[in-house]
Amino acid sequence: MDQIILQLLNGLDKGSAYALIALGLTLIFGTLGVVNFAHGALFMIGAFCSVTLQKILMISQITIDESKTDFLGNALKVKTPYVEVWFGEATGQAIIDWSVPLAILFAIPIMLFIGWAMERGLIKHFYNRPHADQILVTFGLAIVLQEVIKQFYGANPIPTPAPDVFKGSFDFGTMLGFEANKIIYPFWRIVYFVFSVIIISGVFSFLRFTTFGMVVRAGMVDRETVGLLGINIDKRFTIMFGVAAAVAGLAGVMYTPINSPNYHMGMDFLVLSFVVVVVGGMGSLPGAILAGFMLGILESFASMNEIKSILPGIDQIIIYLVAIIILLTRPRGLMGKKGVMED
C-alpha cells in the first residue's frame, strides 16, 4: 500500500512535468495549427534562464589570497560574488540560494519575448505550409537553439540547487498512519507539483474567464468567423504563442533542481511530450493535462519491482505501449477533435 501511494506521488510529479510541456504544445497547436518541434528547446531555454541567473548572481570579485595556492602552485584567486560584496554575506548568500525561484521572474519576460520573436520571425510564415515542413523547420530551430546553448554552457549538466529550505523530504506516511520513513517525498517535488497545478489552472482560468481568453478559444474553434467579427485574432494568437513559450520556460525553470539541466534536455522531452499530446488528443487542452498525468502515473507504477519482476523491461516501453493501446481504442486519443491532424 505504501508503495502504491509512493508511486502515485511520483506519478503526479512526473505527470506535472509532462502536463506542463504538453499544455504549451497544445496551446500552440490549438491556436496556430503549428506542430512545434522546438517546444522541448523552449523548455530547455527556460531551464537555462535559471542557470543564467545563477551565473549572473555568481559574478565575482576576484581577490588574490597569497596564503593559499591553486592547482598549479600559483597564488589562489578567491572569488566573492558581487551580491555578497554589496549586500553583505548573509543576504548575498540568501539571494544566490533563492536563485531558482527568482529565475521565474527573470524567465517570464525572456520567454515571452522568445515566443513572440519565434512566432513573428519564423512560425508566421509556416501557417499554410504542410505539417511536415513545420516539423522540419522547428526541428532545425530546436537543434540551432540547443547548439547555441551548448556553445555557451558546454554539454555537462549544471547543478542548480533549490533553496535550502526546500531541501530534504516530507513524511506523508506518518500523516496517514504509516510508520516513519515509509512514504517520504522531497519538498521541492511537492513544490513543483503545486506550481504546475497553479500554472495549469492559471492558463485555464485565463482562457475561460477573460475576454481575451474567450476570443482565443473562439478562434481555436473557428478562426474565420472570429476574424469576420473584426477582431485581430492573429495578434492574440501571437500572444498565446508567447504564453505557451512562457509555460514551457517556467516548467523548465522549476525543473532545474530536480535534474541538473543540460543542453539536450529538450530533445529528451520532445518525443515524450508529443506522445503525451497525441494520447491526449490533438488540440485538446484538458486531454493534454489528463494524458500527462496518466502517463506519468503509469510510468511510475511500471517501475515498481513487483511489476518489473513479472514483466521485465516493462518500464522501458510502458509509455509507448499505453500510447499504442489508447490510439487503437480511441482513434483521436483521449479527447481529440475530429479531423484535426488526421490527414
Added chain:
Amino acid sequence: MLGLNNKDTKFLIIVILLTLSTPFVMQPFSESSAMAQFNGGYPDLMQRVAIFGIFAIGFNILFGLTGYLSFGHAAFLGVGSYSAVWMFKLLSMNIIPGIILAVIMSGLFALMIGYISLRRSGIYFSILTLAFAQMSYNLAYSVLTPITNGETGLQIRPNDLRILDGEGSSTYTNLFGLQMSSSAKWEVWGHLFTFNVGFYVCAFIAICSFYLSLRIFRSPFGLMLRAVKSNQNRMSYTGLNPRPYTLAAFVISGMYAGLAGGLLASMDPLAGAERMQWTVGGEVVVMTILGGAGTLLGPVLGAGAIKYLENIFSKINENVLHGWFDFLPDGLENLLVWVFARFTGDGWHLTLGLLFMMVVIFLPGGLMEGAERIRNRFGSKGDIDETGASTTKPAE
C-alpha cells in the same frame, strides 16, 4: 527500354552514370590542396550515401506518394541489420543470404506494424510508428540483449558457427569471395580515387532500387498511392479501399529500409540498437524532405547531403582551420578560426540545424526545387520529369 519511356530511360541512364562515377564526383580536390578536407570519396562515406539513398528512396514511396509520415522506419533498418548479422554468424559471410533475410524479416515486421498503425492516419499514425520504433529500440538495448547484444551491438566473432563457410574461415563480408572492403586506388595528377567493391555492390543495389521505385511511381499502383495522398474520401467512394494500398506501400518501404539495414551490416558487420532509435527514423524523414518529398531523386540527394555533412564537417577541427587561415595576420586568423569553429567540428550540429531551416524556408520543395530553379535560371528546360505527375500523358 526496360519498360520505361524515353524520358525515364534517359533519366535512369543519367542516374546510373552519376552513381558509377561517385568515386570521382565526391573526390573533386587534389590530395595536396587545403580543400582535400572536403573530399568525400572514401569507401565508407560512398557506401553510406548509397545505402541511405536506398533507405530514403524507400521511405519516399510511403511518404512522398501516400503522405503517411512514419517516424518508425528506423526499426526496419535495425531489424534488417540484426537479421543480416545473424546470417553472417550462423550461415555464411557471403552477403547474399544476409541481405535476403534482412529484406524478408523487415517486410514481416513492417507488415505487422503497418497493419496496426495504418488503422489511424495523420499524426496519430506518426506517433504509432514512433512508439513501435522506440519500443524496439529500448528493448533491443536492454531486455533483448541475448539477441541483439545490447549496448555493444551484434558483432562477428572468429568462433561463430558459419555453417557454409566452415571452421576458421575469413570473418570479412564478401560476395562469393570478393571482399566488400577491398579497393583499388588510382592516383592521377595528385588526385586519389578509390574504387571499392562494397561501394559498387551498394551502388548496383541502389540503382536497382531506384529503378524499381521509378517503375512504382509510373505504375497504376503509384497512381493509387498518389490518390491516397490526395483524397482518401473520394478514393473510398470510387470503390477503392485505401488500406491495402497504403499497407503495401508501407511494407515495400519497410523492405527498402531492411535492405538498407542489411547492406549497412554487409559493409560493416555490426548491428547496433541505435539504428532503431527515433533520431534515425527522424533522419530519413529529414533526408526526404530536404531533398524533396515525392520527387524521385530528391531523397537520394538529401541522404547524400546529410551523410556528407555528418562525416566531413564533424572532422574539421580548429587545427585544420588554423591550417586554412594560416596566411592571415594572427588576430584575424584567430577570429576567423573561432567563427568557423562554431559551425564545424563539435559545432557541426549547428550547421545541420541551420541547413534544415534554410532549405525549408527558402526552398519549400527541397533541394530538387533548388536544382529546378537553377535549371530554369539558365534557360535550358531539362527534359527529365521529376514529379512523375505529367508522365501519364497519352503516348503521342
Added chain:
Amino acid sequence: MSHNKTTRRGLLKGGAVVGAGLAMPTFFTSQANAYTNAPSGGKVTLGFNVPQTGPYADEGADELRAYELAVEHLNGGGDGGMMNTFSSNALKGNGILGNKVAFVTGDTQTKSDAARASAKSMIEKDGAVMITGGSSSGVAIAVQGLCQEAGVIFMAGLTHSNDTTGKDKKANGFRHFFNGYMSGAALAPVLEKMYGKDRRAYHLTADYTWGWTQQESIQAATEAKGWETVNNVLTPLATTDFSSYVAPVLNSGADILVLNHYGGNMINSLTAAVQFGLRDKVVNGNNFEIVVPLYSRLMAKGAGENVKGIFGSTNWHWSLQDEGSKAFVKSFGTKYGFPPSQAAHTVYCQTLLYADACERAGTHNPCGVGEALEGFKFDGLGNGETEYRAEDHQCFKDVLVVKGKENPTSEFDVLEVVEVTPRAQVEYAPDHPMFAGGELGKCNPGA
C-alpha cells in the same frame, strides 16, 4: 598516363574464397605496403575519435585537449609533460620514428554506428595508423572490433566495462582505463572499513552491458566482505527522472544504495536519491549511505553538492602528488587554465604509450606495436607501476578510491583521494569468469 599508379590497399586477404565462380579481378596489383596506412612523407597520422555532440561532449572536448597536448609534446613542443617522467626513454621529441605526428578528429556521437563511421573515415580517408578515444564501452568495443578488422591499433579511451578486455577483447586493442572488476576490488575494502561488515545494499543499475558488468563486479566484491544484496533494479538508459526507482529504496530494508550509473544517468539518480533525503535517514541502526562506483570529475561537478561525502572509484585524479601527475597537471593547466580530467589523463597516456611502443618496436606495424605493448611494464605516468598484460591487453595499475569533497576550494576541487588501492589488490586471473568467453585472436596488420 604512364605515371598512374594502381595499387591495392585495404583489407584484401588471400584464401577463404567461398564462391568458386568468381576469381579475384586482375586489376588488383600486389600489395605495396606491409600494413594498413603505413606512414609516408615523414608524417604519421593518428585518429582521435571522441564524442563531440551528445551528453559526453564535454568529456570528449577534454580528451581532445589532452590529445593535442600529447601531439605537441611528441613533436617536441611545450614542456614535454609526462614524457619527462615516463620510465621509458625511447621518445625523443621528434615525432614518432622520426615522422612528425599529425592528427585527425572525429565525432563518435556516443553511438557505435557513428563512431565506426568516423573511425572508418579516419582509416580510409585520412590514413590514420592508430585510432583512440571514446567515452563509453559500447563505442569502445565497436571501434575496437573495427580496428581489428582494418588492421590498425586501437587505444581505448574511457571504457569501464569488463567486456572491453573480457569477452570482447581484441589483439589490436589496448585499454589503459580500469574496469568494473577493479572498481569493486578497490572499493569493497574501503567501504567495509567505513561502513562496517553487516550492511544491506540496494543496487540501481543502468540497463545495458556496462551497467550489468559493473553491478556484477560490485555485488561480488561487497558480498565477499559480508554485505548482503537486497535488490538490483535495472533502470532504462533513457530515464531522466529516477524518483520512481529511488522512492522504494528506504522501504526495502537496505541501508546502502549503490548507483551503477554513469554520466547524466548518474547525476540524475544521485540528485534524486539525495532529494529523497536518503542520506539523512537511519536504517537498521546505520546511517543510510550512497555509493557511486565509477566517478568522474565532470560528473561530480554536474551533480553539485550532492556528491559530498559519497564514495566511488576513479582512474586518476589531478590532485595526485607523484611526479608524473604533477608534470601532466602543470603542462595541461598552463595551456588550458584548468586541471585535466581522468579522461584527459587516460588518452594522454595512451598516445604517449603508443608512440613509445612504436619507437621500441621500430615500426608502426600493428603487430610490432602490439608486441611492444604486450607485457610492457613502466612507471611515471601518474598511476605508479603499471603493466599492459599480454593475455588480455588490460592495463594493471593502482586504482583510486575517492570521495566527494566536503569543502571544495574551487570548482575543480570536488573529489578527494581517500585511498590509492595498490595494483596487487585489483588484479585478477585472465580467465576470471567475469572476463571469460572472449578470444584475443591474432594481431592484424591489415595487409
Added chain:
Amino acid sequence: MGILEVQNVNKSFGGLKALQNVNLSVEEGTIHAIIGPNGAGKSTLLNCFVGKLVPDTGSVTFNGQSLLGKKPYDINQMGVSRVFQTPEIFGDLTVFENVMIPCFAKRDGAFRMHAIERVEQEVDIREKAEKMLLDVDMADKMHMTASSMSRGDKRRLEMAMCLSQDPQLLLLDEPTAGMARADTNNTIELLARIQERRHITMAIIEHDMHVVFSLAQKISVLAQGTVIVEDLPENIKGHPKVKEAYLGEAAE
C-alpha cells in the same frame, strides 16, 4: 420493386431524431428527386445509402442486396456512385488521372497490386478515360491539375469520374448548388442526356425546383426526418403537405 429500396429507416444522433421511419423506392431507369427544407434529413439519408452512416433500424437494399454495414468502397463496387455537394476530386492529380482512377477501380476491384505495369500501357483504361472526358467537354483540360480548375469544372469532373464507372445508381447531392443559371441549365442538359443515353438510375437531392421539375420523374418530399409525400412531379406541385412543410419553414 425498385433498384433501391429503403424501408423503415431510423437514425438519431444523441437525442436528435434525424430520420424517422423513412420509406423510399427508386425505380430502375428513373430520375428520383429527394427534396425538403433545410435540416429535413436529406444528406443523412444519402449517407445511409453509401455506407457513411449506418441506420439504427430499418433496411436499405440495392438490387435486393442489403447495403447495411458495407463499406463505401464495397457499395461503390456494387454499382452506386456518388457526387458530392462540394466536389470531392483528387486535387493533386491531373484531370486525366482523376478519370483513370475510377476506370481502374471498375476494372480491378477494390485492390489490385500492379506496381510494375505502366499507366501508359493501360490502353483500354486510357481510351475509356479519354472518351469520358470528351463526353463532358473536358478533353482540352485533360492535363490540368484538378485543384486549379473552377468549381463548375470540378463538379463536371466529379460527374465524369462517377459516370466512367458505368454505375447502376448515381447519387447526386445538390449538383447545381452555387451555380449560375447558365451552368445550371448546362448541368440539367448533361444529366438528361446521360439518362437518355445510358439509362442510369439517379437519385438527386436538390433545392433548386427548376432543376427538380426539369429532370425528376418521381419526387419524395422529406420533412423533419420523414417522407411526407412520394409522388409524380405534377402531383407534388401544390400538394398541401408540401406547402405546409415549406411554408412552415418560411414562417419560422
